[in-house]
Amino acid sequence: MVIEEIQGGVCAPKGFKANGIHCGIRKNKAKRDFALIVSEVRAAAAGVYTSNLVKGAPVVVTKKNLGDGYAQAIICNSGNANTCNANGIEIAEGMCALVENAGDISAKDVIVASTGVIGQQLDLSPMRYHMQELWSGLGDNSNLAAEAIMTTDTVRKSVAVSFELGGKVCKIGAIAKGVGMVCPNMATNLIFLTSDVAITSEMLQKALSEDVKTSFNMVSVDGDQSTNDTCCIMANGLAGNDVISDEGTDFKAFCTALNYCTVKLSRMLAKDGEGATKLIECRVTGADNECTAKTVAKSVIKSSLVKAAMFGADANWGRVLCAIGYAGVEVDVNAIDVSFSSKKGDLPVCKSGFGIDFSEEKAKEILSEDEVIININLNSGSSNATAWGCDLTYDYVKINGDYRT
Amino acid sequence: MVIEEIQGGVCAPKGFKANGIHCGIRKNKAKRDFALIVSEVRAAAAGVYTSNLVKGAPVVVTKKNLGDGYAQAIICNSGNANTCNANGIEIAEGMCALVENAGDISAKDVIVASTGVIGQQLDLSPMRYHMQELWSGLGDNSNLAAEAIMTTDTVRKSVAVSFELGGKVCKIGAIAKGVGMVCPNMATNLIFLTSDVAITSEMLQKALSEDVKTSFNMVSVDGDQSTNDTCCIMANGLAGNDVISDEGTDFKAFCTALNYCTVKLSRMLAKDGEGATKLIECRVTGADNECTAKTVAKSVIKSSLVKAAMFGADANWGRVLCAIGYAGVEVDVNAIDVSFSSKKGDLPVCKSGFGIDFSEEKAKEILSEDEVIININLNSGSSNATAWGCDLTYDYVKINGDYRT
Numbered sequence: 001m002v003i004e005e006i007q008g009g010v011c012a013p014k015g016f017k018a019n020g021i022h023c024g025i026r027k028n029k030a031k032r033d034f035a036l037i038v039s040e041v042r043a044a045a046a047g048v049y050t051s052n053l054v055k056g057a058p059v060v061v062t063k064k065n066l067g068d069g070y071a072q073a074i075i076c077n078s079g080n081a082n083t084c085n086a087n088g089i090e091i092a093e094g095m096c097a098l099v100e101n102a103g104d105i106s107a108k109d110v111i112v113a114s115t116g117v118i119g120q121q122l123d124l125s126p127m128r129y130h131m132q133e134l135w136s137g138l139g140d141n142s143n144l145a146a147e148a149i150m151t152t153d154t155v156r157k158s159v160a161v162s163f164e165l166g167g168k169v170c171k172i173g174a175i176a177k178g179v180g181m182v183c184p185n186m187a188t189n190l191i192f193l194t195s196d197v198a199i200t201s202e203m204l205q206k207a208l209s210e211d212v213k214t215s216f217n218m219v220s221v222d223g224d225q226s227t228n229d230t231c232c233i234m235a236n237g238l239a240g241n242d243v244i245s246d247e248g249t250d251f252k253a254f255c256t257a258l259n260y261c262t263v264k265l266s267r268m269l270a271k272d273g274e275g276a277t278k279l280i281e282c283r284v285t286g287a288d289n290e291c292t293a294k295t296v297a298k299s300v301i302k303s304s305l306v307k308a309a310m311f312g313a314d315a316n317w318g319r320v321l322c323a324i325g326y327a328g329v330e331v332d333v334n335a336i337d338v339s340f341s342s343k344k345g346d347l348p349v350c351k352s353g354f355g356i357d358f359s360e361e362k363a364k365e366i367l368s369e370d371e372v373i374i375n376i377n378l379n380s381g382s383s384n385a386t387a388w389g390c391d392l393t394y395d396y397v398k399i400n401g402d403y404r405t
Numbered sequence: 406m407v408i409e410e411i412q413g414g415v416c417a418p419k420g421f422k423a424n425g426i427h428c429g430i431r432k433n434k435a436k437r438d439f440a441l442i443v444s445e446v447r448a449a450a451a452g453v454y455t456s457n458l459v460k461g462a463p464v465v466v467t468k469k470n471l472g473d474g475y476a477q478a479i480i481c482n483s484g485n486a487n488t489c490n491a492n493g494i495e496i497a498e499g500m501c502a503l504v505e506n507a508g509d510i511s512a513k514d515v516i517v518a519s520t521g522v523i524g525q526q527l528d529l530s531p532m533r534y535h536m537q538e539l540w541s542g543l544g545d546n547s548n549l550a551a552e553a554i555m556t557t558d559t560v561r562k563s564v565a566v567s568f569e570l571g572g573k574v575c576k577i578g579a580i581a582k583g584v585g586m587v588c589p590n591m592a593t594n595l596i597f598l599t600s601d602v603a604i605t606s607e608m609l610q611k612a613l614s615e616d617v618k619t620s621f622n623m624v625s626v627d628g629d630q631s632t633n634d635t636c637c638i639m640a641n642g643l644a645g646n647d648v649i650s651d652e653g654t655d656f657k658a659f660c661t662a663l664n665y666c667t668v669k670l671s672r673m674l675a676k677d678g679e680g681a682t683k684l685i686e687c688r689v690t691g692a693d694n695e696c697t698a699k700t701v702a703k704s705v706i707k708s709s710l711v712k713a714a715m716f717g718a719d720a721n722w723g724r725v726l727c728a729i730g731y732a733g734v735e736v737d738v739n740a741i742d743v744s745f746s747s748k749k750g751d752l753p754v755c756k757s758g759f760g761i762d763f764s765e766e767k768a769k770e771i772l773s774e775d776e777v778i779i780n781i782n783l784n785s786g787s788s789n790a791t792a793w794g795c796d797l798t799y800d801y802v803k804i805n806g807d808y809r810t
Contacts, residue, residue: 085760
């Protein structure tokens with residue numbers, strides 16, 4: 001199967017338009033804060049959400065609206081999470097109603113999301129006032145929508161791919177935002193995917209729920225799981241392929257293309273973690289089972305001490321072993337091999353649980369790259385897992401020491 | 406029951422002497438790195454240890470030596486954790502043998518501990534060379550021992566109390582070191598306690614194991630659980646009280662005095678967490694059960710985002726709610742009240758899960774103190790718990806970005 005990366009983000013698939021503007025939720029007029037993605041026809045839709053007990057009002061409303069498996073638009077603001085507010089549901093439903101008023105779309109077919117500070121009242125008026133402007137600017141503007149959902153993100157996150165199903169060209173596109181409060185479980189911050197593939201709602205949900213287990217759920221920036229994590233996909237069928245309604249070849253091909261997009265976004269989310277200077281990938285091999293592999297990979301990627309060592313390009317592998325040891329799964333400590341690698345090479349630092357001599361100079365060179373891999377071989381089975389994270393830096397502390405003001 | 410705080414640390418109880426010197430494990434000659442605590446008679450002894458699967462060699466040897474419930478000395482070095490070294494057990498046993506050679510104490514009655522970098526060979530020779538000096542300097546030198554076990558600690562941690570059992574004056578003393586890789590479970594970094602109380606080994610172990618659940622196990626600096634966590638106590642019986650051999654009044658009194666010491670040390674450990682500028686205490690009340698109260702308190706105290714907000718004196722209570730929400734226990738989010746307090750006053754910020762208006766100026770004043778309390782009332786039961794942690798600062802990143810060099 002050939003997957004080709006293409007331009008266009010969420011507007012790459014047929015029948016999708018997007019826009020992003022500044023409506024005034026943020027004080028900085030240069031920062032877009034209001035986004036819209038629309039399909040020209042009603043689309044099969046699926047979502048996965050935060051498992052935090054504190055859920056943003058938009059999460060509650062989106063889950064309700066996706067109850068029938070269909071949607072036609074995504075509306076999102078940044079600068080305010082609309083969470084822990086007494087009138088949160090009313091405001092989130094009000095945002096859906098804005099879409100219904102602006103176009104020929106039922107409010108019940110709208111996915112709504114908000115991201116930003118928790119516990120501050122979100123005022124609907126700036127959005128109401130600028131809704132017509134947002135709607136009339138809909139076009140091939142995936143980048144504007146991607147900018148509008150950013151908070152402390154330093155780069156836009158977007159991907160799109162093209163592939164074939166039964167001779168028909170199909171596409172998937174996506175935008176995402178991440179940065180802080182990133183430690184998803186069954187979903188991650190805000191990820192909006194579009195596709196022109198024809199697929200039933202049931203199979204779409206199945207594909208998405210399965211996908212996040214090896215993509216977004218394997219990302220951690222700071223171990224804090226957001227209240228507003230939402231990952232939604234709309235598939236409008238305009239590619240004209242035979243409708244995917246079971247787990248056959250086409251479903252597998254769609255899942256492969258989807259995973260290409262989500263893994264790429266996962267890496268982007270990790271690399272642009274708040275304050276991050278580098279992407280850390282933890283590859284665990286030789287585990288007894290997949291659960292052990294994943295748990296070990298996430299424990300290492302989440303360790304503050306490992307993250308700080310990576311910031312300092314310090315080959316402190318003892319901290320890697322320590323994080324494996326408290327991961328909470330059974331492993332044979334005396335079988336573990338560890339190496340650090342990057343495009344500057346690969347350096348074994350621990351063999352069978354004990355340290356081995358290595359060149360500190362070479363270690364520094366490898367760990368000074370902006371993408372670093374921690375390789376862990378548990379040498380006791382054949383299961384693997386990969387997790388993505390970032391280093392812990394002065395800037396993470398700076399950004400989060402005074403985020404609200 | 407009257408508990409009086411006294412001077413003397415581990416040397417306050419009758420029959421204990423201590424010393425701490427520089428033997429050369431550390432390059433900095435001004436930093437003591439070798440400590441010894443000795444009881445003039447064999448003492449009942451108990452320990453709790455790290456639950457990390459990666460265990461330092463000294464932990465393994467100490468557990469074995471305490472198998473019979475007795476000990477007479479504690480030997481400890483800083484600067485090297487003697488962990489993940491092929492010859493680690495041999496070195497740890499070698500340290501015990503040094504004590505046997507220096508004095509009339511069996512190597513099997515020695516508690517051994519090491520703290521510092523993981524995975525670097527520990528050389529016995531500097532300790533062997535300086536053992537006589539360490540031994541001959543034994544005296545009322547608890548502070549020297551406390552200094553010798555410090556790594557990146559900025560202050561000595563020591564406490565001692567006096568109380569009465571059946572008309573006899575009894576004492577407990579302790580020294581501790583903490584700072585980074587602090588997130589104990591059934592033990593914490595290095596805590597050495599001494600007492601002249603007469604108590605059986607069984608009851609001493611029972612008291613200690615129960616105690617840590619509400620003291621050291623409720624401390625977190627960075628969520629990383631050390632490989633070398635060891636908390637040991639020796640009780641030599643020289644106070645002359647009736648031997649405590651069951652859970653009667655005297656046992657309860659001893660536990661109360663012990664908990665006074667351990668909670669005080671827990672606060673010291675948290676406040677002197679690596680890079681910390683302040684102590685954060687999280688008090689959870691109104692929980693359905695103790696497990697929920699503890700889990701919520703620890704989730705909040707461990708959140709990087711809450712810790713960074715506290716560093717910035719930012720009353721970002723949404724992050725507190727978020728950390729409660731992902732703690733993994735059932736709570737009614739819409740019943741939660743949150744307030745911040747310090748000696749500058751108390752400020753409610755969240756009522757029944759929703760934000761309430763508060764003075765940002767007052768919040769800044771309260772959160773700028775060096776001891777801050779996050780009060781959480783779950784309003785659904787009568788169980789309580791308290792956890793201790795610290796803020797996340799530039800200095801934590803600095804210290805851990807290049808710890809080994």
